[in-house]
Amino acid sequence: MIRTICCIGAGYVGGPTMAVIADRCPEVQVTVVDLNQSRIDAWNDVDLSKLPVYEPGLDQVVGRCRGRNLHFTTRVEAAIANADMVFLSVNTPTKTKGVGAGQASDLRWIEASARQVAACAQGHTIVVEKSTLPVRTADTVKSILSAAQGEVAGAGSPKTFSVLSNPEFLAEGTAIPDLESPDRVLIGGEDPAAIESLASVYGNWVPQERILRTNLWSSELSKLTANAFLAQRISSINSIAALCEATGADVNEVAHAIGTDTRIGPKFLKAGPGFGGSCFQKDILNLVYLCGHYGLSAEAAYWQSVVDLNTWQQDRIAQLVVQRLFGTVTGKRIAVLGFAFKADTNDTREAPAIRICKDLLEEGAQLAIYDPKVPAYQMGADLATEPQDAPTGGPLSGEGVWQRVATPAEAVAQADALLILTEWASFAQLDWADLAPRMRKPAWLFDARSIADLAAARAAGLQVWRVGCG
Incomplete structure (x- = not known):
């Protein structure tokens, strides 16, 4: 019986996942640990609106559990020592240098976490890979843990370990409902007792038929494959969107027509500025690297093309x-509405807005960026430049600048164009009769998310482009 859980990593996966586990398993003490003191302080803030992760409904879940059986702390060693089960939920970004740079996952934090578990664990500990990892990563974790196998900590029993793979399939923006009612929970492992221990935790609220059991390698590869297939659909429909623009077809009508085919289905057929987020590009590039590692060059090229088409769409x-x-x-002011990679999240990792804004800054544009959840410091980190009100060399100097603004109305003031890059629901309700007169004529609306009221925008005097509309 699992009584205590420790999760290493208080990010977009660890925080929400552990909050839901604590909410649905009140008899289990759940501790989330992270070395980032400011992040832990935010998780513990009395004001639940200041949680470091924005997800609809997350504040309510944390509010019910925090202080009861959900805890956030930087005391990593004590939490590991006290845990029956430890989740590894740390960042695994794409390597930026060395072997596999630009494709392979950087596993330094996974290795460091595994070593810390090996050093601090007591008795039998089930170690669960929660981070998205390349297939066969469990071998590394097992090798590190096996070196500590049999050691005795203080007056405790000898250390033993079981390693499981339990990839997350939540989507940012809908993480809480995804966790509370998942399509499936995947558990891969070699120790049947450990598998059933984790299954019993999820069994408190997930029907047994949705808890899938596989071997370790199938579980690790399933996560990469799921994201690759979803991203492939996005790149595919965006390629068709370009063809629709050239031929006079409407990509939304095409998507609806093919989505009614039960063999295809309607999901992930929404044309737009391409995929973003922490997983899709990283996982596909990882798949490319793995295919190349095993000599599957044609397969590697196929998956690389999915990423290449996504980049092409943003540049286009x-x-x-x-x-x-x-x-x-x-020297032209362009209002940019939306900077997060998707609606209902403050995550900007690999957001399409980053590349598109960088391209426009390179062309000398003056960007006024509005997003309801993304702060200016995050925009600055992503764009690798500080905000400025105006270029130092004058409006026609060719120097691109950006600033974060507080409202869409402020963004469009004397703007030549407005570009919608995130599908925030409020952008579907924009008052074009109010916004259009604030812009410099002739003014354009570029709707990359097919969310705006185009008829109202045209009636207000704007010229309009919508993705995938000929």
Whole structure:
């Protein structure tokens, strides 16, 4: 019986996942640990609106459990020593240098976490891979833990370990409902007793038929494959969107037509500025690396093309803005609505807005960026430049600048164009009769998310482009 759980990593996966486990398993003490003191302080803030992760409903779940059986702390060693089960939920970014740079996952934090578990655990500990990892990573974790196997900590019993893979399949923006009513929970492992221990935790609220049991390697690879297939659909529909624009077809009508085919289904057929987030690109590049490692060059090239098409779509949108604005955006103000990679999250990792904004800044544009959840410091980190009100060399100097603004109305003031890059629900309700007169004529609306009321925008005097509309 699992009584105590420790999760290493208080990020977008660890925090929400452990909050839901604590909420649904009140008899289990759940402790989330992280070395980032400011992040832990945010999780413990009395004001639940200041949680470091924004997810609809997360504040309510944390509010019910925090202080009862959900705890956030930087006391990593004590939490590991007290745990029956330890989740590894740390960052695994794409390597930026060395062997596999640009494709392989950087596993330094996984290794460091495994070593810390090996050093601090007492008695029998079930170690659960929660981070998205390349297939066969469990071998590394097992090797590190096996070196400590049999050691005795203080007056305790000898250390023993079981390693499981339990990848997350939640989508940011819907993480809480995804966790509370998952399509499936996947548990991979070699120790049947350990598998059933973790299954019993999820069994408090997940029907048994949705708890899938596999071997370790199938579980690890399933996560990469699921994300690759979803991203593939997005790149596919975006390629069709470009064809629709060239031929006069409407990508939304095409998507609806093919989505009614039960063999295809309607999900992930929404044309837009491409996929973003912490997983899709990282996991596909990891798959590319793995295919290459095992000599599967054609397969590697296939999956690489999914990423290449995604990058092309973002560059295409930026280029289209330049073309429609008389071939230059130098000195022109462009309102950008949305910076998060998708609605209902404050996560900007690999957000399409980053590349599109960088392209426009390179062309000398003056960007006024509004997002309801992304702060200016995060935008600055992603764009690798500080905000400025105006270029130092004058409006036609060719220097691109950006600033974060507080409202869409402030963003469009004297703007030549408005570009929608995140599908926040409020953007579907924009008052074009109010916004359009604030812009410099002739003014454009570029709707990369197919969310705006185009008829109202046209009636207000705007020229309009929508992704995938000929």
